[in-house]
Amino acid sequence: MAREYTLVINPGSTSTKVAVFKGDENVIQKNLSHSPEEVDKFQKITDQYEYRRDIILDWFRTEGFEPAQLQAVVGRGGLLKPMPSGTYIVTDTMIEDLKIGIQGEHASNLGGIIAKSIADAAGIKAYIVDPVAVDEFDDIAGISGMPEINRRSLLHALNIKAVAYRVAKEMKKEVNELNLIMAHLGGGISIVPLRNGKMVDANNANEMGPLSPERSGGLPVGDLAKLCFSGKYTLAEIKKKITGKGGLVAYLGTNDAREVEEKINNGNKQAKLVYDAMGYQIAKEIGAMATVLEGKVDAIVLTGGIAYSKMLTAYIEERVSFIAPVIVKPGEDEMLALNEGVNRVLSGRETAKIYEEEVK
Secondary structure, three states, X not given: OOOOEEEEEEEOOOEEEEEEEEOOEEEEEEEEEOOHHHHOOOOOHHHHHHHHHHHHHHHHHHOOOOHHHEEEEEEEOXXXXXXXXXXXXXXXXXXXXXHHOOOOOOOOHHHHHHHHXXXXXXXXXXXXXXXXXXXXXXXXXXXXXXXXXXXXXXXXXXXXXXXXXHHHHHOOOOHHHXXXXXXXXXXXXXXXXXXXXXXXXXXXXXXXXXXXXXXOOOOOHHHHHHHHOOOOOOHHHXXXXXXXXXXXXXXXXXXXXXXXXXXXXXXXXXXXHHHHHHXXXXXXXXXXXXXXXXXXXXEXXXXXXXXXXXXXXXXXXXXXXXXXXXXXXXXXXXXXXXXXXXXXXXXXXXXXXXXXXXXX
């Protein structure tokens, strides 16, 4: 039985996306739902791994596949220790850090755990690709202005690097030959300068940079401190106002850019002001990241779900095109990105990294 398929696993809070690839071809994909009642039975997110693994294997076999046909299993990377970007072999040390939640609990921590369990039984290797914890910051980029607080690298690494590889290929270059400013526009927004392929700085999409559909972005810290000590809000409520109920949600009651544009087209001036402000702040952050690259920018790339918005991308392009050509690559295909990372290793174009040798 030929080993020619790759199983891709991307866990979310109440679902797990799965796909089977043959080379670059997505043969089949499915979103496996998990009821809140089922997942709530488990004390920790990572305790769910056997439950989810068995559901994945049942689906896999129902579709006519067997583990003996797999050449690799790849899972979404979780909140691990800070590490360089790349495709990593899932090791026992990585599994330990995923299980204890070394940087926090998140459904993506299940990706590597499930992948290794399936891969071990099949006698093959498991991988993760460009997890959220990727940190390639220059030392200077980590300085915040307050010694007790460091600027952290938490960004949409998987999509950003995958799209950077595609852009480089179209430009007939290697990604490490280019300086790019990548703007991932989604529920959170990451603006990232890539210097010779490395993500050397970024706004923390949860706490800094532009306002986004669900996040407040950077705030006047003095006023934020007053709000925190006003007695009106708990810590949990403040955190929710920053991430989850900030940005477009706070101003306009929706995180859906399409609804906002409909409001604008119907003459809603407040919607236009806030939406323009988001575009303005994105453009301003792109300008700031151009200074990180000393103005030597080969292209500015707009990606993520909101990059489908011609209204927003046109607004941004008008303000930043003097820096470099703007390329729009809308969408966020995480399953494709995970498969591409493994294919780079299996084809010999890239060497798989070992977690414990690379972490900071």
